[in-house]
Amino acid sequence: SSGINAEYGDVRCNEETPRHVTTRDLISSNLKCIPVTSKVRDHETHGDGSPDDILICKLRKGQHLKMKMYARKGFSKEHNKWSPCSAVGFEYDPDNALRHTTYPMASEWPKSDYSELEEEQSQAVYEVYGKPEKFWYNIESIGSLKPENIVLTGLQVLKKKLMDLQNHFNNEIAKEALYIG
Numbered sequence: 178s179s180g181i182n183a184e185y186g187d188v189r190c191n192e193e194t195p196r197h198v199t200t201r202d203l204i205s206s207n208l209k210c211i212p213v214t215s216k217v218r219d220h221e222t223h224g225d226g227s228p229d230d231i232l233i234c235k236l237r238k239g240q241h242l243k244m245k246m247y248a249r250k251g252f253s254k255e256h257n258k259w260s261p262c263s264a265v266g267f268e269y270d271p272d273n274a275l276r277h278t279t280y281p282m283a284s285e286w287p288k289s290d291y292s293e294l295e296e297e298q299s300q301a302v303y304e305v306y307g308k309p310e311k312f313w314y315n316i317e318s319i320g321s322l323k324p325e326n327i328v329l330t331g332l333q334v335l336k337k338k339l340m341d342l343q344n345h346f347n348n349e350i351a352k353e354a355l356y357i358g
Contacts, residue, residue, distance in 0.1 A: 190236035198242055199230035210248055231320055245348045261327050264317040269309035272301035 186203050190196035191306035205211045227251060253260035270277060280286050283299040291313050294301060316324035 178197055186242065186246070187232075188236065188243075189241045193238055196236040196240075198233045198236060200233070201230040202233070203246065205248075261322040262316060262320055263319050264315075266315040268313045269311065271313070272298075274301035274304045275307050275309065276303055 185206070188196065188198045188202050199239070199251070203211075233244075234242065251259040253262075266346070268289060268291060271291040272294050273280070280300065286299070288294065316327055318324050318327060322330075
């Protein structure tokens with residue numbers, strides 16, 4: 178069926194050290210469909226110098242893995258298995274100045290990493306008319322994409338959706354103007 182491409186791998190371990198089988202070992206029958214980490218290949222590495230490929234399994238000496246895999250593009254709103262994130266968190270009031278959170282004992286709550294309070298303070302002075310102006314995000318990736326790429330891609334999608342909404346709205350306004358005129 179459309180959207181499904183076969184990927185093949187045939188890996189043996191003949192060494193004493195374990196052999197890591199990664200997405201680099203997959204050979205696609207469709208050159209337009211390759212693992213996202215394999216597109217970059219040798220140009221990009223993690224801080225420890227290891228390639229940026231996804232580990233599938235480890236083999237010991239004498240072990241052999243022959244695989245046939247099928248790739249199908251999907252979206253995380255369809256199923257979570259397609260989500261590149263394992264967790265997303267955000268914070269906008271690290272010192273609780275807006276009082277959107279009521280602490281029974283404010284002094285017992287752990288301080289935020291982004292807090293600007295002195296050591297002896299447990300929460301900021303209440304800002305009656307305050308508004309959130311700064312947001313901190315924590316994106317945990319499952320490894321297939323870097324957190325920066327997840328955020329940038331998400332912003333591109335949001336921008337496109339907002340532009341489509343604006344275009345649709347403008348078209349509706351233009352239609353109404355034609356009916357009235």
